[in-house]
Amino acid sequence: MIGILVAAAIALIVSIMFTPYLIRVFSRQGFGQEIREEGPQGHQSKRGTPTMGGVAILVAMVVGYAVAHVITSMVSDDSEAPTASGLLVLFLAVGLGLVGFLDDFIKIRKQRNLGLNKTAKLVGQLVVAIAFAVLAVNFADEYGFTPASIRLSFVRDLTIISFGTIGFVVFCYLLVSGWSNAVNFTDGLDGLAGGSSAMVFGTYVVITFWQFRYNCGLKTPTVGCYDVRDPLDLAVVAAAAMGACIGFLWWNAAPAKIFMGDTGSLALGGLVAGLSITTQTELLMVIVGGLFVVEMLSVVLQIAVFRTSRRRLFRMAPFHHHFELAGWAETTVIIRFWLLAGICAMFGLGLFYSEWLTAVGS
Template identity: 90%
Template structure:
């Protein structure tokens, strides 16, 4: 538990202190955000605001994660070494952050709102997702437990839905691509994606610690226990991510001094996908991260309806812009969407706990 608190605190401090340094450096280098010409009129004043702030989030996450393990090692606590699950999730987060960094850098150098083309971005996501997926189902411990399962999961594995190894790798790509793009779509208003992400990761601190508390004993598994590998290390990562997002939000809240860019949004989306897969809660994450899902669906529906009827469902997609064009102040949209994100996160956590309640009578399990 102390390691979780240390990871959150260090990530928070590093993010708060490192972000203003990035603001100064990126401002001197002219690394400013380009704004869509067809976007809301009020956003054009944001042109030139430093971007690629996701670098601070990733650095803060690594700092929190490694410091927590260093503390455990020095204090001779259990679990001092980084685990396979933890390193895979950090690899996925950092790898997608690198793809986003290249996208942001090209936008800046070419002074346009389009960085990597769709094919290049898809290839980048594909490579990172495939490496993650292959290792996640093949890196078994001494008991044969791998960081991920080839079965679809809600709170636990659904045995009726099994992908097989190849199908799982394909599913990994779909999940990674879907979540990274969903967070990317949400990152359109100051602090919206950062605040919503902090809520999702805070929820997963609770979920992963609960899984650790009632994790299956490989030698003598208890009925109703969670068959998840390395849940405590995943809790450390979720805590570090929460702290990093909150620290970054200090500078990213309206009016933003810096944007996370694709560097941050793709990395956070990858982390969402990685946590859902390694904790075996892929379908539960759809509820916990409900705001991201709705934002992505608004884009999909807008495109589909426009192509079939030549009419727009929303004034603009993602649909947070719809409310801006309807006359809502940007801060009003942000706060109300944060409330929606919090409701989704709490509802998902409630479902997780209610599923647990069905296992109270199991021998050895107490609430």
């Protein structure tokens, strides 16, 4: 428990203090955001706002995780060293963050709103996702648990659906690509993606700590226990990510002093995917991260309807721009979407707990 609190606190402090430094550096270097001409006209005033603020989130998250392990090793004889699960999830986030950083850097250098082309971004996500997937199914602990399961999971493995190793690698790539793009689509208003991500990671602090308390890897497993490897370390990762997002939100909230850019949104999406895989809650994450799902579906539906009927389903996609063009103030859209994100997170947490009650009672 100490490690979770330390990770969240350190990540929060680092993020709050490091972000203004990045704002000054990126402003001097001219690392400003380019804005789409076809977007809401109110966004044109944001042109030139420093971007690539996701660097602060990643640095804060990694520092929070590392310091938490150092401090817990000093104050507790039972402290855990960094685990395969925790390090793999961090690797996935940092790897996708690097892909996003290249995308942001190209946008800045070429003074356009398009960075890496689709093929290059696809290859970057593919390489990171495959490396994560292969490693996640090959590191077994003393109980035979690997960081990931080759079965599809809701709160626990669905034994009737198994991908096999190769199928799991493909499934993992689809999840990583889907979630990273979903968070990327959500990152269109000041603080929307950061605040929503903080709620998702806060929810997973509770989920992973609960899995730790009722873990089948313990010497005396309880009824309804979870076959999840390293849940406590995953709780530390989730807490560090939550603290980093909240700290960054201090500067990213409307009116934003800095944007996270693809550096942050792809990294956070990768973290969402990694946590869902290593906690064996891939389907539950669809509910917990419901706002991201809705934002991505709005883009998919907009494209599908336009290509088939030459009409637009929404005034503009992603979904949050539809309400802006309908006359809602940007802050109104942000706050109401945060409320939706919170409702999704709490509903998902309620489903997680109700499943545990069912498992214990059966």
